[in-house]
Amino acid sequence: MAQIKKKSANTHQKVTIDIGDGVAIPTKSDVGLFTAWRIAFFGAIAMFVYLAVFKTDPYWEIIKFVPDGILVTFEVTVASILCALVIGLFTGLGRLSSNKLVNGIASLYVEVIRGIPLLVQLFYIYYALAKFVHVPDIWSAVIAMAVCYGAYMGEVFRAGIQSIPKGQMEAARSLGMSSGQAMFHVILPQAVKTILPPVGNEFVALLKDSSLVSILAVADLLRRGREFASETFTYFETYTVIALVYLMITLFFSKLISLMEERINAGR
Amino acid sequence: MPEDNRRAMVQIKEVSKFFGTLRALDKVSLDVYDGEKVVIIGPSGSGKSTLLRSINRLETVEAGSIVVDGYDIYAKDTNINKVREEVGMVFQSFNVFPHKTVLENITLAQQVVRRRGKEEARTIAIELLKKVGILEKADVYPSKLSGGQQQRVAIARALAMQPKLMLFDEPTSALDPEMIGEVLDVMVKLAREGMTMIVVTHEMGFAREVADRVIFMDEGRIIEEGTPEHFFKNPTHERAKQFLSQIL
Numbered sequence: 001m002a003q004i005k006k007k008s009a010n011t012h013q014k015v016t017i018d019i020g021d022g023v024a025i026p027t028k029s030d031v032g033l034f035t036a037w038r039i040a041f042f043g044a045i046a047m048f049v050y051l052a053v054f055k056t057d058p059y060w061e062i063i064k065f066v067p068d069g070i071l072v073t074f075e076v077t078v079a080s081i082l083c084a085l086v087i088g089l090f091t092g093l094g095r096l097s098s099n100k101l102v103n104g105i106a107s108l109y110v111e112v113i114r115g116i117p118l119l120v121q122l123f124y125i126y127y128a129l130a131k132f133v134h135v136p137d138i139w140s141a142v143i144a145m146a147v148c149y150g151a152y153m154g155e156v157f158r159a160g161i162q163s164i165p166k167g168q169m170e171a172a173r174s175l176g177m178s179s180g181q182a183m184f185h186v187i188l189p190q191a192v193k194t195i196l197p198p199v200g201n202e203f204v205a206l207l208k209d210s211s212l213v214s215i216l217a218v219a220d221l222l223r224r225g226r227e228f229a230s231e232t233f234t235y236f237e238t239y240t241v242i243a244l245v246y247l248m249i250t251l252f253f254s255k256l257i258s259l260m261e262e263r264i265n266a267g268r
Numbered sequence: 269m270p271e272d273n274r275r276a277m278v279q280i281k282e283v284s285k286f287f288g289t290l291r292a293l294d295k296v297s298l299d300v301y302d303g304e305k306v307v308i309i310g311p312s313g314s315g316k317s318t319l320l321r322s323i324n325r326l327e328t329v330e331a332g333s334i335v336v337d338g339y340d341i342y343a344k345d346t347n348i349n350k351v352r353e354e355v356g357m358v359f360q361s362f363n364v365f366p367h368k369t370v371l372e373n374i375t376l377a378q379q380v381v382r383r384r385g386k387e388e389a390r391t392i393a394i395e396l397l398k399k400v401g402i403l404e405k406a407d408v409y410p411s412k413l414s415g416g417q418q419q420r421v422a423i424a425r426a427l428a429m430q431p432k433l434m435l436f437d438e439p440t441s442a443l444d445p446e447m448i449g450e451v452l453d454v455m456v457k458l459a460r461e462g463m464t465m466i467v468v469t470h471e472m473g474f475a476r477e478v479a480d481r482v483i484f485m486d487e488g489r490i491i492e493e494g495t496p497e498h499f500f501k502n503p504t505h506e507r508a509k510q511f512l513s514q515i516l
Contacts, residue, residue, distance in 0.1 A: 170326055171363035171422075175377035175429060176353035185380055189367050 025201065025258045041251040048244050058234045062225075062241045069224030070245065076141050076220060077207045083146030084206070085199070088153025093183070095158045106154065113151035119212050121148055126216050141213035149206050156202065160195035161187055193264050200257035204250050211246070221245060274301040276335075277433050277464050278323055283332030285318060285488075292318045293329065294488040300433075305465045307475040307496075310485035311511060316468045319485070320437050323466065324348075324355045337432055353381055356426030360438040362418040364410040370397070370421050371406040374428045382429060389428075396424040400454050416447030423454055434458065436467040472516065476500060484508045 026037035051059040094106025113121070126140040135143065164187050172182035214223035222242060229238040278300040285293040292315050300306050308316045321327040323334060325341050325348050337354055339346050365373050374393035378384045384392070397403040400420040402413075410418050419439055426434060436455065440448040452474050459465055459478045469475065475482055475496055482499040484492035484507075492499065492508040500516075503509050 165361075165363075167359060167361050167363035168365065171357075171359065171365070171425075172377075173349075174324055174326065174352055174355070174357035175425070176349050176381040177377060178349055181380050185376060186365055190365075 025197075025254055025261070027258055027261070037251060037255065040247065041255070044244050044247045044251070048241075048248065051241070058232060058237050059241060061232075062228055062234070062238050065228045066221060066224045066241065066245065069219055069221035070249075072138075072218060072223075073207070073210050073220040076138065076145070076210045076213055076218065077203070079142045080145035080149060080210070081203050081206055083142065084149035084153045084202070087146060087150025088157050091150060091154025092157025092161060095154060096161060110151045110154055113148055118144070118148050118209055119215070122212055122215065137217045141210075141216055141218050145206060145210065145213070149202060152202060153199070156195055156198045157191070160191035163194045164190050196264065197257055197261045200253070200260060204253045204257070207253070208246065208250060274304075276300065277302050277304070277337060278466070279333075279335040280319070280323070281333045281335075283319070283322065283329045283334060285315075285322065285327065285329045285331075291488045293322070295332070296485075296488070296490055297332075298483065298490065300464065300466055303462050303464055305459050305463075305467070305478050305480050306483060307479040307481070308466065308468045308483045308485060309470065309472075309475060309511075314485040315488040316485050317437050318488075320435050320466060320468050323435060324352050324357055326357075349381075353429055354432045356429060356431035356434040358419070358422050358426055358434070358436045358439045360441050362410075362415070362422045362442070364418050364421050364425070366410050369407050369409055370402065370413070373410065373421055374425045377425070378428050392428055393424070396427055399427075399457070400424045401450070414447060415443045416450045419443065419447075419451045420454055423451075423458075427458075433464045433466070436465065436469065438468050438470070440469065440471060470515070472500070484511065486511075 026034045028034060052063055091106050091109060094102050095110065097103045097106070122141065122144045125135060125144045126137070129135065168186055168190065169182055172186040173179070177185065210220060211222040214220050214226060219227075225238045225242040229235045232238075276299045278298070280296060280298040283293050283296045284291070296315070296319055298319075308320065310316050318327055322329050323336060334341050336351055339351050341348060341351055365376065368376060371390065371393050374396060375386070375389040378389040378392060379386065394403065394406065397406055400423055402417055402420055405413060405417060410421065413421065423439075439455070440451050443451065448471070452471060455465075455467070455474065456478055467474070479496050482494060482496050483490055484499065484503070484505070486507050492503055492505045499508070500512065503512060
């Protein structure tokens with residue numbers, strides 16, 4: 001899933017990590033995609049405004065009903081990504097550890113989690129584990145998504161850390177730093193440049209996948225839509241609005257990521 | 269020389285290391301005394317860098333023992349980080365920290381490892397930048413520096429720990445010819461101040477001028493050892509003669 005392109009230019013290797021489960025990132029060099037992004041983003045906004053203003057019945061009612069869900073979607077996404085970052089950092093470090101046990105556990109976690117669909121993981125934590133503990137709805141959602149994305153994030157961290165030349169670690173260690181100090185002060189601050197764009201991409205992917213939690217009793221954007229539609233039977237209209245809202249949000253973030261990447265590449 | 273009175277800073281005994289079946293170090297023994305300057309030369313692949321890197325355990329050896337500043341660096345109760353604090357290392361590829369300014373490169377380990385305050389670390393760093401002649405670059409990032417300047421930052425960074433021993437692993441090999449001099453000048457100055465130094469280099473002029481002892485290595489062994497005069501004028505070993513005739 002994480003494909004890593006290595007371009008080696010003299011001693012400094014530049015590594016870009018493309019993860020294909022977020023969104024296509026519109027860069028200026030890819031003119032076709034850049035144009036497509038504009039058409040999609042501004043088209044979605046225009047359509048949304050048109051429906052809200054000229055087709056008030058039932059669109060205005062739908063638009064009034066769903067914002068609570070957007071908030072929940074963001075809450076779940078942000079909480080999950082933060083937990084996933086922490087899990088990912090430790091997983092990445094574990095995957096690089098020379099300690100066989102630590103390395104084995106981290107690798108096993110990555111393999112197992114990546115082999116199980118997120119929806120099944122959600123069901124497992126919410127329904128299957130209910131036999132032993134009852135986890136509140138929103139927490140089941142956050143735990144399942146954090147555990148799932150932590151595995152992907154682990155690979156992002158691993159690749160980012162590995163992109164830093166070996167000499168950096170040797171220089172830090174030869175100054176008397178412990179491996180932890182060297183990692184914290186020397187390696188990770190440099191790896192952030194490589195890690196940040198794919199993390200942004202994972203954020204968008206997670207935001208989209210958060211719609212799966214509507215299966216549980218979590219009132220996210222999609223769930224609010226379902227509630228509204230099933231009461232009013234306006235399936236077409238409701239899901240059109242839901243799709244437009246998701247589209248606007250993800251396209252907005254994909255643009256943000258591409259700007260961030262540009263700034264990182266321009267600096268230094 | 270009255271060798272018995274002098275304290276050995278580094279004692280290497282019967283050290284061997286293999287890369288697969290290749291014997292990188294073959295029962296190498298070497299003592300380096302306090303204040304001594306030892307220059308190690310030899311063809312590439314002779315094990316000189318491996319020997320140097322094993323002194324602060326960047327390479328681990330399979331047999332033999334290495335004692336640095338009184339610590340057996342392979343003993344289980346030896347904290348290698350403590351030993352490394354006292355052993356400065358300069359690399360062929362500089363390895364300055366690109367995300368830190370020149371000044372921060374020199375203060376980082378002082379603060380993190382030596383636990384010095386910010387001001388104290390800064391004062392020491394500025395002194396060292398004057399010494400290596402790049403004070404005006406203090407707030408610049410390393411990518412804006414030439415190779416020679418980066419290597420001088422790396423030397424200052426190592427010196428900031430106030431080490432008892434400095435290891436140089438081909439410090440000028442990655443430099444353009446016109447920048448070699450500025451780095452060697454700093455090293456000569458350091459030697460004059462009495463620093464204990466072990467230097468792997470191809471700079472024969474430096475070896476002649478600075479070394480108390482020249483070590484010639486080939487195929488993982490020390491095969492010739494002596495003062496620069498002895499070594500450059502009448503080497504006894506055939507392989508050393510051949511090597512010198514090729515490079516001089």
